[in-house]
Amino acid sequence: MENTSGVGVLDKATLILGSLEAGPSTLAGLVAATGLARPTAHRLAVALEHHRLVTRDTLGRFILGPRLAELSAAAGEDRLLAAAGPVLTHLRDVTGESAQLYRRQGEIRICVAAAERLSGLRDTVPVGIALPMKAGSAAQILLAWEEPERLHRGLQGAGFTATALSGVRRRGWAQSIGEREPGVASVAAPVRGPSNRVVAAVSVSGPIERLTRHPGAHLSQAVVNAADRLTEALRQP
Template sequence: MVTITAPGVVQGRVGVLNKACAILAVLEQGPACLPEVVSGTGLKRPTVHRLVLAMQELGLVQADEQGQFMVGPRLTRLAMVAQHAMADREIRRELSALRAMTGASVRLHQRYGDQRICVAEVLRFKSAAGEGTSVGAVAIAAGPVSRVFLAWRRFNGGHGTGDDALACLRIRHRGWVQGAVDGSLVLAVAVCGRDGDLAAVLSLSGPSQRTRRGGSYGREVIKSAMEAAARISGRLPIKEATALIDGRDHGLQVRSASV
């Protein structure tokens, strides 16, 4: 049996995978030439050379101009996918916790080009098959969520004057806005990055008669939503959240993805 000396390698049942993981464990520490990989893994030089070349063909390893080997672009992409998956799980936990606390449907919206897209949602009602979902693209009228997006767009782009500009400035300063949409009360909260740019909008929606004050969400709900938005902001990548859009808010689209 081959003795692998690479640090932190848990050996499984498949020998070739153990050797490949040993090579990657060495490259995790930084670029290394072939003799350094051999020394770090405890494997024979012909074995390391053969595996490194094979891993290079698969994009798991790459070589620089000095002939040193390093982690390849495919692993970089996989790491990004894993990070996004972990972030998605954390965001879904936040949405579920907020629904449990408020009893409202909770959604997270981002802007992609000229569309406003619901990237995650946790609804109030459960169907026989599980959580209720809405699928497809549906045109929406102006509402609190759209007003938050436009507040950042118009402020950054210099759009709007007078009362319109003042309303946008107030939304940006407060960080949230609420209002009625088709018989439901909607609270929209800005999710901003460290630079103050808008990354997403968190929304709560439910029948207005179910809220404590009838026509608006109470202070506790708003505070909880803003705290959730602050936690989400650290996990959410910015993806064209403030891209220029058609100024007519009714032209925005929503695509809902089940959670």
């Protein structure tokens, strides 16, 4: 085994993850690629699956799991937050509404950055607040591109449907009217990491009386542009 750390089980687990970079693999394929004994390869692959570092495709083959993308996204958080300030300020200024950036943590979403409307009636979302993944345009964005099992689980008890999320994926943005809080509307769009996975959601929010019951019609382009700017920031070398 090359490049060993001296911690055998970690080295072997890394071998399995490394072999899956080439794509889906059966257990026999893992054994052939890593040189590990079949029982060892199976035990480690199942353990990695438990921690979502490995998962299975529709054919039951082992593939790299969603936890790796989440860790990769977290590693880029400083870059995301550094870029978020001016982007959210610009979004607030061009829309006249409060702007937020959300990241998912398990079954909740966290507001990690915000630019509040300077005056008048506003939707104030404090940085650091935890909100449910069951309502709101940002929740729709953070769930819409999830793997089928997590998407199905996330829809249970949600204020939106699978059909609504299909529309979100098609349009590239989401809107909500009174979903999270009565009288509040919002529009959100996805921020994607280098692997194209959705890692955050940018949104604007405010009272329905100002945003109307069709806020996406006049706000979606500005929100999508802001999300694209943050995506570009994460993809810079």
